[in-house]
Amino acid sequence: MGTSGSHGWACRRGSGRRSWWWDVSIALLMLWPTLASASVNFEKRRRALVRPGWSMGIDLHGGLRRGNLNVLELGGGEFVGWQADRLGFLLLGEHRFRAQTLARAGQGFSDLPRSRQLNAHMGHLRLFHRLGPRLSVEAFTQVEADELSVLRWRQLVGTGLRLRVIERDGLSLHLGTAYVPELEILDRALFLGQPGGHGPINVWQRVGQVIDASVGRGPVTLVNTFYVQPRIDDPRDVRVLDEASLVIAVSKHVSLELAGSVRVDTRPPSYCAVPVGTGGCAPELVRRVVGTEVAVDPALAVSF
Numbered sequence: 001m002g003t004s005g006s007h008g009w010a011c012r013r014g015s016g017r018r019s020w021w022w023d024v025s026i027a028l029l030m031l032w033p034t035l036a037s038a039s040v041n042f043e044k045r046r047r048a049l050v051r052p053g054w055s056m057g058i059d060l061h062g063g064l065r066r067g068n069l070n071v072l073e074l075g076g077g078e079f080v081g082w083q084a085d086r087l088g089f090l091l092l093g094e095h096r097f098r099a100q101t102l103a104r105a106g107q108g109f110s111d112l113p114r115s116r117q118l119n120a121h122m123g124h125l126r127l128f129h130r131l132g133p134r135l136s137v138e139a140f141t142q143v144e145a146d147e148l149s150v151l152r153w154r155q156l157v158g159t160g161l162r163l164r165v166i167e168r169d170g171l172s173l174h175l176g177t178a179y180v181p182e183l184e185i186l187d188r189a190l191f192l193g194q195p196g197g198h199g200p201i202n203v204w205q206r207v208g209q210v211i212d213a214s215v216g217r218g219p220v221t222l223v224n225t226f227y228v229q230p231r232i233d234d235p236r237d238v239r240v241l242d243e244a245s246l247v248i249a250v251s252k253h254v255s256l257e258l259a260g261s262v263r264v265d266t267r268p269p270s271y272c273a274v275p276v277g278t279g280g281c282a283p284e285l286v287r288r289v290v291g292t293e294v295a296v297d298p299a300l301a302v303s304f
Contacts, residue, residue, distance in 0.1 A: 043174075043212040043225045044245065045079050045092050048303045056080040057303030061257075063296045073098045073295075086130040096120040098148065120146040128162070136162045138178070149289050150190050150271045156182035158208065170217055176210040180229065186269055192281060194269035196234065205232040219249040240264040257299040265291045 049055050062074045079092035098118045126140040139159045145151055160178025167173075186200040208229040215222050223245045231237040243261040250256060268289035272281035 043210065044223065044243075045077075045081075045090060047214075047223075048079065048301075049081050049083055049088065049090065052083055052085070054080070054082050055303065057301060059257075059299050059301035061259075061297045061299035063298060073297075087128070089125070089127045091125050092123070094120075094122045094124075118147040120144070120148065134164045138162055138176075140178075149265075150187040150269065151184070152187050153185040154182060156180050160208070170215055170221075172212075172214050174210075174212045176208075176212075178208045180206045180208045182206060187271070189275040190271040190273075192270045192272055192276070192286060195267045196237075200269075204237075206230060207232060221247040221249075223247060237267040238264070239266075253302055253304050255301045255303075257297075257301060259295075259297045259299065261295045261297070263293045263295075265289070267291075 048057050056079060058076065058078045060074075060076045062072075064072060073096055075094065075096035077092060077094040079090060081090040082088060096119060098120070122142065122144040124140065124142045126138060128136050128138045130136050137159070138161070139157075141155070141157045143153070143155045145153055158178045158180035160176060162174060162176040165173040165175060182204050184202050184204060186194075188200045191200040206229050208227065210228075211226045213224050225241075225243050225245075227239075227241040229239045241261065241263050243259055245257055245259040248256045268291045270286060270288040273285040273287055274281075
């Protein structure tokens with residue numbers, strides 16, 4: 001399970017020369033704000049693109065998440081991608097089916113917005129174009145919904161740069177940055193409020209950054225991906241995702257993965273445990289989406 005950097009576009013070793021785009025890209029990366037995250041780890045899908053032409057795959061995963069509620073989760077994903085010398089794209093989907101386990105201290109089944117089943121779905125399309133041996137420009141769009149965080153719909157588009165810092169001898173490091181406007185629609189039947197006095201429908205302007213590092217030897221690869229995504233107009237509104245993975249290649253097409261992740265949202269909304277009627281929400285039914293979620297996800301992945 002080696003990584004492919006800019007998808008198979010190798011850098012000439014021993015060159016020693018730095019072109020103008022190297023200095024420009026480093027400057028751009030340092031100018032962006034540096035606090036928060038994405039909803040999905042796109043980088044681990046990118047690593048499956050290891051050769052020119054078409055690639056596709058599926059994965060199955062399950063695990064326990066602790067945060068808003070303790071939930072047992074089963075899920076799966078699929079992707080299809082294509083790349084040539086300079087151009088490529090990747091289309092992926094992810095689906096998570098959750099059921100509440102034992103409630104945490106001070107919580108009960110009424111903490112769920114609707115029922116014990118809280119599902120999530122996501123779709124992502126990304127286009128990329130190589131500008132040089134190390135630098136690529138990318139454009140993407142993503143849609144998602146998540147009942148656990150009362151998110152009815154989120155759609156975002158973005159464009160940015162990706163820089164390959166190093167990729168050799170089983171070691172790789174990539175940096176990325178992007179401008180990401182998004183439309184967010186929360187469940188209006190349950191929504192009560194969120195910090196800043198914003199309503200259930202908002203358009204946010206964010207910047208996003210990613211640091212993706214991996215080290216591998218033989219069939220074993222250790223990977224860590226860190227996303228940050230603050231709002232431009234209010235940097236205190238930040239989303240963070242940090243995911244560490246142990247990947248074991250069982251064969252050319254099959255791998256096992258154990259991932260641990262931490263997600264943080266510094267401005268989560270509050271909601272009512274039942275649909276809000278004309279009389280409002282009783283104080284004992286007011287809930288707040290917890291801003292930190294910890295998850296452990298074992299997975300089986302097949303790619304070809």
